[in-house]
Amino acid sequence: MLGAIVKSIFGSSNDRYVKSLDKIVQQINAFESTLEALNDQELAAQTVKFREQLANGSSLDDILPEAFATVREASKRVFGMRHFDVQMIGGIVLHRGEIAEMRTGEGKTLVATTATYLNALEGKGVHIVTVNDYLARRDAEWMGQVHQFLGLTVGVIVPNLNEFERREAYAADITYGTNNEFGFDYLRDNMKHERSQMVQRPFNFAIVDEVDSILIDEARTPLIISGPTDDKSELYISVDAVVKQFDPEDYETDEKQKSVMLTEDGVEKAERMLEAAGLLEGSNLYDVENTQVVHHLDQALKAVVMFKRDTDYVVKDGKIVIIDEFTGRMMDGRRWSNGLHQAVEAKEGVKIEPENQTLASITFQNYFRMYPKLSGMTGTAATEAAEFYDIYKMNVVTIPTNLPIQRIDEEDEFYKNTLDKFGAIAKLIREKNEKGQPVLVGTVSIEKSELLSDFLNKEGVKHSVLNARFHESEAHIVAQAGRLGAVTVATNMAGRGTDIQLGGNFEFRTDDELRDMPEGPEREEAIARIKMEVAEEKQKVLDAGGLCVIGTERHESRRIDNQLRGRSGRQGDPGLSKFYLCLEDDLLRIFGPDTLFSKMMNSNLQDGEAIGSKWLSKAIETAQKKVEARNYEVRKQVVEYDDVMNDQRKVIYEQRADIMDAEAVDDVVVDMRHDTINALVADACPQGSYPEHWDVEGLKERVRDVLAIDPPIETWVDEDGIDPEIVEQRITEMADAHMNEKMGKDDPSIWRQVEKSILLDRLDHYWKEHLATLDALRQVVFLRAYAQRTPINEYKQEAFSLFERMLEGIREDVTRILAVSELRMPEPAALPDLPDFLTGHIDPFTGLDNSNDGDGSAAQAALFGSLAGSPEAGASPGGTGENPYADLPISRNAPCPCGSGNKYKHCHGALV
Structure with a gap:
């Protein structure tokens, strides 16, 4: 009670800290008129001036106000966008190695330019870490314009670059890339045989975009580089046939841990069937000789019982394609570890690919803790503030919005079953659609998206479905989700990376409608027409109440719910959000207080009847906190175990570096x-x-x-x-x-x-x-x-x-x-092809994978690059002609720089 009174009078510690930064913002603003008077060349020359000041002993904090003001002025000239004062506060927070929590639509991408520019002036390199390749490319091209205007170099790291392109990107002042690519490059570098083949520079400063997604959600998953092992397809098929004969009473499941174990009767049954199949040594399943069989039996049981088709994976073109649990995307080429993927392949009757052996691994926790200064930004971090500080020693600072929030967050509604709930959602969507209000619906799986789609079809509501099956058109669907009468059903909105603008996205409409129209007066007229239509449509949407966000059930994490809610009400726009729940939701079924909910709701609710109360919403939030606490323990355990390996990894990698040097x-x-x-x-x-x-x-x-x-x-x-x-x-x-x-x-x-x-x-x-x-x-x-x-x-x-x-x-x-050994000098000969090495981002608890290098091509290009030795002064394809790359230290197994798509040794590096 006393704390609440003190807070109401003096504000929270966060409020006081943010207010203390106002003095620096005033200093930044004081430079604005001076910088406006400079021409473009004089403004760009500020970079040389700042670097001279740093060389003469000034600190980054000393030049911060003028440097931030310089970036603001450059942004005005390049984009026509001026940083708000709250965005300057966000930039200061990032520079100080803290996490800036800024709501959706507040311009986090633009905020990062200030801290990025300031820290890049030292010339040690700044990494901007994004959640996917699309955002890395987009931000490098978009925000890179400001940095290049001011004389800094910008690079981008995406899959399938060769070593030279990667080294050049890392040598830039500012480098954009995904968390997976940065981590895998670190591992690959520490598998090279020559220092000249390494691509990364020493760590300096990193800004992590969507920091909660990368450092929390994905941190359960270590990065792994692996290589193929022996083929054991027949064993997987035989064990799968045994498992499919089990009855539900033969095993016990734990949905929280996503695990399944045989009962005593199940063990006896397994022993009889495995013995009959000739897979058992002796008659005891748990004899040491049967260790491998037991492992494959456990994985096959998990694949058959716990992993659901169209929820955890889909079958596409005769292959098992994993669905990412955080984004709902199909992860083409990603594979589960420890034989689980092979077990799912056997379950579905598709071709079984061989397992892989770990060659190098690291967790995100230990990777990002190597940066001397680390900061991040996201719309939702406060609920995980304790973990950010415990693991990464980063404070979370909530940045106020530029305009007051007008979105209305309604109480949750509870129903007895899924059909009643989805019927109510479909009716609400129809009502909103009839008056033109755009609706965004968040679901937790493909199955739920398609179920809701059926309900909407019955109601006669035209809609778009955005899930793992149709992710190719994802950005375009999301960009237009704010148009008049639009209804968008999306599987998990986390990390979509596209802003929903009321009335539609002008840039996307222009690109879609005028893609084939040549430059000229006609195109200019069309652009003006689209701009006017977007403005008129935006006003109609505002009059209809703004974007309506509906959640079909609560997620395990409050952050994901907040991300969905945050899609509405950007920059002071009106909006509405509401969540619908029922007893059959996974959160309530697995983690909720069963007796409380089931007794009260089953006895008191009629079919189709709804109930809503703050007390029930509070109970749901308590269940979510339980899950968050459990997931934190899981991640903490990953860190504890990897810390042991990390000490050893440092010794090995330092030893390798000393040997190479x-x-x-x-x-x-x-x-x-x-x-x-x-x-x-x-x-x-x-x-x-x-x-x-x-x-x-x-x-x-x-x-x-x-x-x-x-x-x-x-x-x-x-x-x-x-x-x-x-x-x-x-x-x-x-x-x-x-x-x-x-x-x-x-x-x-x-x-x-x-x-x-x-x-x-x-x-x-x-x-x-x-x-x-x-x-x-x-x-x-x-x-x-x-x-x-x-x-x-x-x-x-x-x-x-x-x-x-x-x-x-x-x-x-x-x-x-x-x-x-005896030293012999062999005749020059073409070296055999390296096997395909795979990169994996594999969760040891759920088996989910969300790495970026599905086919192993990028890993193969860089991994063990120097094993082939220095390239001979070679020939062009076919062994004749001059080799323009002969003087470059190109790995023979890397892609040829000429862009042919062939390996260097099969192209310009072919031996005469």
């Missing part, structure tokens, strides 16, 4: 050899033991195998005073002499290159195997909880032990390869 690694190789000898001797000759207890034969065999020498250890044992240190010293001297003799026969520069190559190759090989082991460990470590042990602590201990064993393996393998 070093002229020679002979000192590292010598240390590895000495450490390996120490380990061999310590294993066969334990400290404190007598020589007669030593494993002399075992040591001789291991030394011959690893070091390619044959020391007379059996004669040393008979000497007085012999101890393990003396044995180790003598073996070391012999091994060093052997390697010095071998290396003395050849050019030292060749040996230096060989050592680097072998060291990097073994490092990558063992790291890949280590990742696979950690994946397996993580899947079973939860069972330790039954023994009253904390799984994360057990994981840390086991992972540390596995890491030490991995390092020992690397040392021994490098030593053995160098000791036993």
Whole structure:
């Protein structure tokens, strides 16, 4: 009570903080008249002036007011748009490494130009992170005009760029791209064999657009680069046939976790059927020999029982296409991990593609925490403020709207069942449609969109359906959702990236209607006509009440509901929002207080009757908070486990970078050899033991195998005073002499290159195997909880032990390869094609994937680029003619820069 009184008098802490920024905004405004007097060249010269000030010791904060005012003036000249004062406040918040929460339609994209320009002046690079490729390209082309006007360079990172295009984009002052592309480029860079092949610069500053979607929703999903493994199609088909014979009583489901487990009777039934199918070793399903079968049985059970066609995936052109749970889009080429995708393919009877093995991975949490300064912007972040601070140490600042909000948010309406609810929604839509008010309806799945579409057809309402089946026309449908009488049914509005303007979007109408009309007086007249029609239609829509937003059920997250609501009432426009719910909604059915809702509503409500109250809405919000808390724990757990791997990842990646930067690694190789000898001797000759207890034969065999020498250890044992240190010293001297003799026969520069190559190759090989082991460990470590042990602590201990064993393996393998191999110079020959590496953005809890590189082409272009070695001064296609790219360090497996679509080695890089 006291807090509410204090807040009403002094305002919230957020209000006070925002008000404190007014002084800086006044300083920015004070420069406006001076900058207006400059011509374009003088305004662009401000960039040189600011960089000189920074070089002379000024800080970014010192030049902020004038720099922000410069961007505002440039925007006025380039776009005819002047930043509002609240947009300047948003820019200051972004510059300070905080999250600016700004409502839909407040111009977040324009806000980012201020902080982007200011931080790009240092020349260290600024990354603007978007949720999809369309927005990355659009914003780079659109907002890039302001930056280029002021003399800065702009790049954009999208799939299927070659290494040179990526390196050039990253070298720009400002780089736009998706979260997936930035993360995958980091992983690919740390799989290269030459520093010159790496594309990214050191991290500096990033602004994340739709920060809640990227750093919250998608943060449950680690980024993974993987490669193919052996084909096991027959096993998937056989296990799928077994699973389809189960009855519902043979298993238990958990819809919250999206998991399914066999009951005791189900296990017995599975054992009998698997034994009959010849898939079981022995008669016990959980014998260690049957680990793989159990894994595939679990995945097949999940695929058949928990994953629904047209909700979680669709079958398109004989392939399983995942539907993204956040955006409702089809994710062509994306695949679930751990055999789940193969299980769904077997379920639907389509061609089964082989599984993939993890080669590199990182979570978004650990990727974005590498930026020294990170900020973000979105329309909905306040509900997740605690998580943003806990994980990323970013505060959320709510920026006031430029104009007061006039949208009316009505109370939720509850119905007994889905049909009653959808009937009521269809009637409301018809009423709004008859008076010309545009309606936007948000659904949670394709199935619900099509059900509502059937209801609207019965009501005779013309409408557009926007879901994963028709995402090609998505931007155009959304852009016109504010036209007079428009009815748009959309599957999850998150991240659509297109502003809904009342009366229609002038730019989209012009593009659609005048695409084929040439420049000239006739086109100018048509543009003027469309502009007048849009203005007239906007007034009619305003008179009809603005955009009406209807939610067909509550989402698990309050943010998604707020995103849908925020589509209405932009820039002070009138609007209306309302949500319809029923007992059959997933949120109420899975997370709601069953007895409370079901008893009260089933006994008191007649068919078709509705009820609405603030108390019920509050109960729904409580259910949503439960889900949000659970999802936060899931993401927190992902971070905890990846933190363990992240420490190891840093060690490996730093070691790789040191090896690539070093002229020679002979000192590292010598240390590895000495450490390996120490380990061999310590294993066969334990400290404190007598020589007669030593494993002399075992040591001789291991030394011959690893070091390619044959020391007379059996004669040393008979000497007085012999101890393990003396044995180790003598073996070391012999091994060093052997390697010095071998290396003395050849050019030292060749040996230096060989050592680097072998060291990097073994490092990558063992790291890949280590990742696979950690994946397996993580899947079973939860069972330790039954023994009253904390799984994360057990994981840390086991992972540390596995890491030490991995390092020992690397040392021994490098030593053995160098000791036993003979240096030969092979004849030049075309190298075999690399396998298709895939990028995946895979959720370990739900299996959902929303990566960008579905066919692996972009990954293949950059991944292991230098394994092929430096390109020969080659020929044009067919092996004849000059190669214009001969002096460039192009990976032989990268796309040819000529744009032919072929690999470089099959085009201009073909060997003569």
